[in-house]
Amino acid sequence: MNTLIAFYSRAGENYVDGALRTLAVGNTEVVARTIRRYVGGDLYPILPAQPYSESYCECINQAKQDLSRGVRPPLAGPPIDLSGYDVICLGWPNYWNTLPMPVVTFLEAHDLSGKVILPFCTHEGGGFGRALRDLSRLCPGAEIWDGLAIRGARVTLEEETIAAWAAEHLCPVMGKPASGEKA
Numbered sequence: 001m002n003t004l005i006a007f008y009s010r011a012g013e014n015y016v017d018g019a020l021r022t023l024a025v026g027n028t029e030v031v032a033r034t035i036r037r038y039v040g041g042d043l044y045p046i047l048p049a050q051p052y053s054e055s056y057c058e059c060i061n062q063a064k065q066d067l068s069r070g071v072r073p074p075l076a077g078p079p080i081d082l083s084g085y086d087v088i089c090l091g092w093p094n095y096w097n098t099l100p101m102p103v104v105t106f107l108e109a110h111d112l113s114g115k116v117i118l119p120f121c122t123h124e125g126g127g128f129g130r131a132l133r134d135l136s137r138l139c140p141g142a143e144i145w146d147g148l149a150i151r152g153a154r155v156t157l158e159e160e161t162i163a164a165w166a167a168e169h170l171c172p173v174m175g176k177p178a179s180g181e182k183a
């Protein structure tokens with residue numbers, strides 16, 4: 001099974017357990033890298049051509065505006081060739097109760113019909129929100145498996161949960177990290 005771990009994540013200022021902190025690596029990227037360490041797969045960051053601000057307050061406003069106006073922010077680089085992948089492990093942070101709009105751009109630019117999507121998200125209390133319903137609408141021909149929602153502040157603490165979920169879906173034997181890579 002060839003797996004692509006595609007994710008959108010943003011480093012910078014964010015609320016972590018109710019307090020503003022600056023993250024060197026975004027929470028969703030931490031989960032993506034943990035999945036890769038345990039079950040392998042190719043990492044693919046979904047990068048907006050114009051990243052949202054590192055300032056939390058500005059980012060909140062930019063993302064809300066893009067959502068309410070239905071903007072599809074252009075992505076950096078050309079679409080990725082998905083033909084060699086059976087499973088797309090797709091990760092995002094909950095933005096305003098749904099998918100960040102750069103993830104919508106990604107989904108609309110790629111044909112995921114016939115693929116399995118294994119979704120994961122990080123959040124500050126809202127879980128997936130309505131993102132899974134929006135995901136099914138955006139990918140009508142894909143098979144969407146049970147997802148994992150992890151609170152942003154717990155992404156490093158929940159390594160075992162992430163590993164067990166990924167292994168259950170993506171590999172027959174739960175074992176050691178698939179590569180020697182550190183988080």
Ligand SMILES: Cc1cc2nc3c(=O)[nH]c(=O)nc-3n(C[C@H](O)[C@H](O)[C@H](O)COP(=O)(O)O)c2cc1C
Pocket residue numbers: 008009010011014015023025026027028029056059060061063064092093094095096097098122123124125126127129151152153
């Ligand atoms: C623009 C924006 C909107 C957000 N909206 C929600 C929300 O509706 N519900 C929620 O639980 N968390 C929300 N959050 C919190 C993020 O989902 C959470 O901090 C996530 O772990 C950030 O992931 P990242 O570091 O990979 O970008 C929001 C954060 C941002 C920046």
